[in-house]
Amino acid sequence: MNGSIAANTTATQATVAESNRSRILQHLYHEGVSSRAQIAKALNLTPAAISKITAQLIEAGAIEETGDMEGEKNRRSIGLKLDTSRFHVVGVKFARSLVQIGLFDLCGETLGLEELPPVTNDTIASTVSAIHERIARLIKADSSIVAVGMAVPGPYMHAKGRTAVVSSMQGWRDINFIDEFSHAFSVPVFIEQDARAGALSHYLFDPDSHGEDNLAYYLVGEGVGLGVIDNGRLVNGALGAAAEIGHVSIDVNGRPCDCGNFGCLERYCSTPAIRSMLIEEGEAVPGAAGMSNTCATRRLFSLASHGEERAVELVRCIARYVGYGCVNVFNTFNPHRIIIGDIVSEAGEALLDEVRATVRSRSIAEIYDSTEITLSTMPTDAIVCGAAAVAVTQFLDRPSMFFDLS
Amino acid sequence: MNGSIAANTTATQATVAESNRSRILQHLYHEGVSSRAQIAKALNLTPAAISKITAQLIEAGAIEETGDMEGEKNRRSIGLKLDTSRFHVVGVKFARSLVQIGLFDLCGETLGLEELPPVTNDTIASTVSAIHERIARLIKADSSIVAVGMAVPGPYMHAKGRTAVVSSMQGWRDINFIDEFSHAFSVPVFIEQDARAGALSHYLFDPDSHGEDNLAYYLVGEGVGLGVIDNGRLVNGALGAAAEIGHVSIDVNGRPCDCGNFGCLERYCSTPAIRSMLIEEGEAVPGAAGMSNTCATRRLFSLASHGEERAVELVRCIARYVGYGCVNVFNTFNPHRIIIGDIVSEAGEALLDEVRATVRSRSIAEIYDSTEITLSTMPTDAIVCGAAAVAVTQFLDRPSMFFDLS
Numbered sequence: 001m002n003g004s005i006a007a008n009t010t011a012t013q014a015t016v017a018e019s020n021r022s023r024i025l026q027h028l029y030h031e032g033v034s035s036r037a038q039i040a041k042a043l044n045l046t047p048a049a050i051s052k053i054t055a056q057l058i059e060a061g062a063i064e065e066t067g068d069m070e071g072e073k074n075r076r077s078i079g080l081k082l083d084t085s086r087f088h089v090v091g092v093k094f095a096r097s098l099v100q101i102g103l104f105d106l107c108g109e110t111l112g113l114e115e116l117p118p119v120t121n122d123t124i125a126s127t128v129s130a131i132h133e134r135i136a137r138l139i140k141a142d143s144s145i146v147a148v149g150m151a152v153p154g155p156y157m158h159a160k161g162r163t164a165v166v167s168s169m170q171g172w173r174d175i176n177f178i179d180e181f182s183h184a185f186s187v188p189v190f191i192e193q194d195a196r197a198g199a200l201s202h203y204l205f206d207p208d209s210h211g212e213d214n215l216a217y218y219l220v221g222e223g224v225g226l227g228v229i230d231n232g233r234l235v236n237g238a239l240g241a242a243a244e245i246g247h248v249s250i251d252v253n254g255r256p257c258d259c260g261n262f263g264c265l266e267r268y269c270s271t272p273a274i275r276s277m278l279i280e281e282g283e284a285v286p287g288a289a290g291m292s293n294t295c296a297t298r299r300l301f302s303l304a305s306h307g308e309e310r311a312v313e314l315v316r317c318i319a320r321y322v323g324y325g326c327v328n329v330f331n332t333f334n335p336h337r338i339i340i341g342d343i344v345s346e347a348g349e350a351l352l353d354e355v356r357a358t359v360r361s362r363s364i365a366e367i368y369d370s371t372e373i374t375l376s377t378m379p380t381d382a383i384v385c386g387a388a389a390v391a392v393t394q395f396l397d398r399p400s401m402f403f404d405l406s
Numbered sequence: 407m408n409g410s411i412a413a414n415t416t417a418t419q420a421t422v423a424e425s426n427r428s429r430i431l432q433h434l435y436h437e438g439v440s441s442r443a444q445i446a447k448a449l450n451l452t453p454a455a456i457s458k459i460t461a462q463l464i465e466a467g468a469i470e471e472t473g474d475m476e477g478e479k480n481r482r483s484i485g486l487k488l489d490t491s492r493f494h495v496v497g498v499k500f501a502r503s504l505v506q507i508g509l510f511d512l513c514g515e516t517l518g519l520e521e522l523p524p525v526t527n528d529t530i531a532s533t534v535s536a537i538h539e540r541i542a543r544l545i546k547a548d549s550s551i552v553a554v555g556m557a558v559p560g561p562y563m564h565a566k567g568r569t570a571v572v573s574s575m576q577g578w579r580d581i582n583f584i585d586e587f588s589h590a591f592s593v594p595v596f597i598e599q600d601a602r603a604g605a606l607s608h609y610l611f612d613p614d615s616h617g618e619d620n621l622a623y624y625l626v627g628e629g630v631g632l633g634v635i636d637n638g639r640l641v642n643g644a645l646g647a648a649a650e651i652g653h654v655s656i657d658v659n660g661r662p663c664d665c666g667n668f669g670c671l672e673r674y675c676s677t678p679a680i681r682s683m684l685i686e687e688g689e690a691v692p693g694a695a696g697m698s699n700t701c702a703t704r705r706l707f708s709l710a711s712h713g714e715e716r717a718v719e720l721v722r723c724i725a726r727y728v729g730y731g732c733v734n735v736f737n738t739f740n741p742h743r744i745i746i747g748d749i750v751s752e753a754g755e756a757l758l759d760e761v762r763a764t765v766r767s768r769s770i771a772e773i774y775d776s777t778e779i780t781l782s783t784m785p786t787d788a789i790v791c792g793a794a795a796v797a798v799t800q801f802l803d804r805p806s807m808f809f810d811l812s
Contacts, residue, residue, distance in 0.1 A: 016450050044422050155737075155770060164770045214644040230641050230648065237636065237740025238620040241773055244737040249768075251669075252656045252730045261733060261768045263657075324658045327667060331561075331650040332738045334643025362655075362667040364561060364570045367647055 020045060021053055021399045025062065028082035029106065029396055033066055035077040054080060060403035085109070087395065088144040090135055091387030094152045095194065095342075096172065096222040097292065099127055101134050102380065103142070104388035106395070108205030110380045112138075118292065121171040128175065132184060139185055146402050148189045149391030151197035151383045152177055154225050155247070155259075158240030161191065165247070165259040188401060190394045195219040195243070196234055197386030198376070199227030202339055204389045206378060209337060216335040217382065218245070220322055221342030222293060224266040227386075228333045235333070243333070246270070250324050265328070269321035271297045271343055277314070284310040294343055301347045318344065319351045323358025326373060330363050334371075341376030342383065348375065426451060427459055427805045431468065434488035435512065435802055439472055441483040460486055466809035491515070493801065494550040496541055497793030500558045501600065501748075502578065502628040503698065505533055507540050508786065509548070510794035512801070514611030516786045518544075524698065527577040534581065538590060545591055552808050554595045555797030557603035557789045558583055560631050561653070561665075564646030567597065571653070571665040594807060596800045601625040601649070602640055603792030604782075605633030608745055610795045612784060615743060622741040623788065624651070626728055627748030628699060630672040633792075634739045641739070649739070652676070656730050671734070675727040677703045677749050683720070690716040700749055707753045724750065725757045729764025732779060736769050740777075747782030748789065754781065 023043050028034060031042070040050045057063045062082070069079035084106035093100040097119045103112040114134065119127045139145050153172065155164040161178025181189045192200070198217035202209040209215055213232040219225040224246030228235040235242050246266035247259045254263025267273055271293035278288035278296050285303065288296040303311035322344065329338055340355070352375055360368050376382045395402055429449050434440060437448070446456045463469045468488070475485040490512035499506040503525045509518040520540065525533045545551050559578065561570040567584025583597045598606070604623035608615040615621055619638040625631040630652030634641040641648050652672035653665045660669025673679055677699035684694035684702050691709065694702040709717035728750065735744055746761065758781055766774050782788045801808055 155740075155773070157772065160772075164772060230636075230643065231639075233637075233639070235636050235641060235739070238742040239740055239773060239776060241736075241770075242636065242738065242740040244740075247737045247770075248654070248734050249730065250655060250658045259770050261737075324655065328654050328738075331653045331667075332648065332734075333641070334561075334645055334648040334650075336644040364647075364653075364665050366563065366566075366570060367561070367645060370645060 017053075018398065018400055020049065021057060021405065022397050024050075024053055024057065025082060025396050025399055028063060028080060029084065033069060033079040033081045035069060035079055037077060039080070056405050057399070057403070060405050062399060062403050082106075086144060087146050088142055089388045089391035089395070090138055090145060090148040091384050091389075091391065092131065092135070092148065092150045093194070093381065093384040093387055094150065094172070095383065096153060098222070098294070099131060100381065100384045101131070101138070102384045102388065103138060103145075104385065104392075106392050108201065108380075108385050108388060108392075110385070113380060113384065124171040124175065128180060132181075135185060139187060145187055147187050147391040147395055148181070148185060149197070149387040149389065149394075150177065150181065150189065150191045151194040151387040151390065152191060153223050154193035154195065155241040155244045156191070156193040158191075158236070160239075164241065165257075170258070188394070190390050192387075192390040193225065193227065193240065193243075194223075194383050194386070195225030196227035196236075197390050198339075198341055198382040199229050199234065199386070200389040200393055201378065201382045201386035202376070203229055204392060205385060206339075208374075208377070209339070212337055214334075214336040216243075216329055216333055216338045217376070217386075218322075218325065218329060218338055218340045219342045219383070220269055220325075220340060220344035222271050224270050224325065226329060226333075228329075228335060230333065230335070245325055245328060245332075248325075248328055248332075250321070250328075265321065265325045269318050269325070269344060274300065274318060274344070281310075281314070284308070284314050297343055298346065304347065304350060312350070315347050315350055316354050319347070319354030320358050322351065323355040323362075326355055326359045327362045330359065330367055330371060334367065336370070337372045337374065339374055339376050339382075341378075342381075345375045351375075423459075424804065424806055426455065427463060427811065428803050430456075430459055430463065431488060431802050431805055434469060434486060435490065439475060439485040439487045441475060441485055443483060445486070462811050463805070463809070466811050468805060468809045488512075492550060493552050494548055495794045495797035495801070496544055496551055496554040497790050497795075497797065498537065498541070498554065498556045499600070499787065499790040499793055500556065500578070501789065502559060504628070504700070505537060506787065506790045507537070507544070508790045508794060509544060509551075510791065510798075512798050514607065514786075514791050514794060514798070516791070519786060519790065530577040530581065534586060538587075541591060545593060551593055553593050553797040553801055554587070554591060555603070555793040555795065555800075556583065556587065556595065556597045557600040557793040557796065558597060559629050560599035560601065561647040561650045562597070562599040564597075564642070566645075570647065571663075576664070594800070596796050598793075598796040599631065599633065599646065599649075600629075600789050600792070601631030602633035602642075603796050604745075604747055604788040605635050605640065605792070606795035606799055607784065607788045607792035608782070609635055610798060611791060612745075614780075614783070615745070618743055620740075620742040622649075622735055622739055622744045623782070623792075624728075624731065624735060624744050624746045625748045625789065626675055626731075626746060626750035628677050630676050630731065632735060632739075634735075634741060636739065636741070651731055651734060651738075654731075654734055654738075656727070656734075671727065671731045675724050675731070675750060680706065680724060680750070687716075687720070690714070690720050703749055704752065710753065710756060718756070721753050721756055722760050725753070725760030726764050728757065729761040729768075732761055732765045733768045736765065736773055736777060740773065742776070743778045743780065745780055745782050745788075747784075748787075751781045757781075 251263035257264035657669035
């Protein structure tokens with residue numbers, strides 16, 4: 001009993017030290033160059049604690065001293081800095097038939113981006129090999145790379161490392177992402193559900209969302225997913241399978257889904273659902289059957305943007321389904337801001353207008369009035385950026401994983 | 407600028423002091439009698455800080471010293487105690503036509519419970535007066551009462567003090583709970599959405615849920631609501647209107663709802679929906695039209711429990727709708743434990759079996775296998791207890807509100 005109490009106390013002390021290091025890194029990340037006195041004040045730590053921890057972080061190469069900066073009462077003091085361009089992370093987006101690999105700095109600045117050849121169920125194995133090879137090559141060429149982040153389709157079970165359902169690309173279910181990647185490289189690898197990565201990407205990198213503690217990233221692409229930040233924290237659920245809006249039914253007697261449920265939103269407005277609709281409809285996008293899900297969807301949007309009547313109608317119909325999902329997001333998570341991203345968001349303002357109209361007519365007025373619905377405007381895809389954001393979050397949260405701080 | 411930084415620093419220091427007081431109270435609440443040394447270890451605070459804060463709390467009457475207890479290495483040390491029976495809270499449940507007022511100690515032990523006469527839209531004003539009078543009388547008679555907690559139907563907008571939609575009892579919408587009650591008594595009043603209060607009640611008072619950081623309380627009664635604790639924290643949303651499962655549509659082309667949406671779950675398995683169904687069906691519960699929602703529902707359950715075939719069928723049908731809601735809870739919040747409570751849960755095991763069967767057939771097997779679905783077994787109604795839990799949570803979180811700690 002005494003032994004276990006002692007062990008717990010040591011663990012707690014280690015946790016507190018790590019937490020203080022992380023708070024200092026986060027402060028420098030968000031606030032920029034700061035003096036020891038400023039950090040001490042902001043974090044309510046004693047000057048002695050700050051001196052000790054910053055010395056450790058400088059010694060380890062995590063932060064550095066800058067020249068003099070102007071301090072309070074015009075006294076000069078030395079600035080401390082986390083050089084966000086000096087550390088790089090790799091972000092990998094897995095989106096059923098698409099894999100993107102990007103190189104980013106800690107602020108989400110894109111330094112490089114590569115798209116692998118389209119994936120089919122038969123080429124998943126060779127795609128996985130190619131990912132290994134590409135990442136290893138990137139790490140070898142760039143010693144600034146500190147971590148790899150991966151964004152995978154949900155429902156992704158965090159502890160198990162597997163995606164539970166991948167509609168239309170069952171082959172991905174056989175990949176255990178943890179076994180496959182977590183010890184594959186010389187730097188740590190962090191894996192997160194894709195839409196949750198998108199939410200982190202807007203939270204960390206999007207100037208429009210800076211400081212927004214209640215936001216949702218609503219991914220409408222090859223799948224339909226959601227990532228929610230509630231009061232500054234990701235909503236995860238017990239297994240990491242929360243916020244699976246794509247498998248929330250919009251019609252309990254509706255279309256059957258691979259997950260076992262009926263009427264899942266994903267069956268109505270994901271790109272595979274859109275392509276099926278186009279094939280069935282037959283006229284709006286001739287030859288849709290011979291196109292990929294993404295190509296058929298983009299062709300529809302292009303025709304609609306040129307005013308083709310039937311295409312415009314279909315985009316409106318898709319937007320209504322996206323809107324039904326938004327109403328569900330309102331009623332389940334009540335965020336301040338919903339950011340719609342991925343392929344279906346490429347339909348632009350025409351889609352957004354209909355989404356908003358649908359939500360307005362089906363939601364409580366005072367909640368509608370205090371919620372912003374926008375399209376993602378990240379310069380690089382929010383999910384591949386989001387994969388990087390997953391890595392950056394861990395870098396700031398767990399400094400002892402990246403630096404020798406003993 | 408410097409002024410505001412200084413003000414922020416003072417605020418932060420005050421917050422840290424309050425947070426440490428709160429951590430000590432919470433430790434004593436959850437762990438029972440502890441020595442200063444044990445608290446210091448558990449919370450990683452210095453002995454000096456512990457001495458100072460506990461002296462303050464003893465002086466203010468929040469905690470007390472007990473006799474000697476056995477310390478480490480068999481040294482005797484003085485124990486500290488938060489006497490949970492010495493402080494009382496009042497809990498008030500507002501459930502459309504039902505108002506209950508209970509007196510509880512800090513552990514949720516029920517010391518008294520009173521039900522007001524049934525409320526109709528016309529008697530809301532007199533009910534509110536009666537509540538004022540009853541609470542004032544309780545406080546006058548019992549100087550141990552430190553706070554009042556209230557549980558009101560959602561979607562309850564926290565900052566505004568109003569419930570946005572109250573299907574079937576619109577009159578409640580005109581009550582601003584904050585204006586009406588927050589400064590009405592000599593002790594502070596805290597107001598929370600009802601199902602969230604239910605979740606807190608199971609989190610704090612239910613031995614079966616002790617230490618369960620991912621749980622959902624699923625209220626199925628006059629309304630349908632949900633309270634979710636995700637990783638130890640209530641999911642609130644920006645306005646406090648998150649987790650409104652009763653207004654998540656199960657059929658976007660379904661029955662219209664007062665909230666503006668169509669096919670809201672509440673329209674299929676709340677007691678008003680059940681009574682409507684019984685009236686329409688005509689045979690299972692003769693005279694349902696002349697009964698209250700609750701009476702008609704209880705009559706149905708009673709007939710079903712006696713094996714009346716048609717009643718059994720209808721209970722199964724209701725249970726399937728409750729199950730559809732559960733599937734939504736799985737896919738949006740992925741809790742470890744879902745506790746179904748309120749009037750509809752009185753149908754018991756017959757309902758629970760069908761709910762589980764519905765969820766099993768419509769959810770991902772590995773999520774189903776790791777999620778427990780149970781009925782609430784609190785000895786007193788989980789929402790009136792939950793109202794007390796709301797008050798207890800604040801008492802432990804914000805000691806300076808209750809004691810002179812200057």
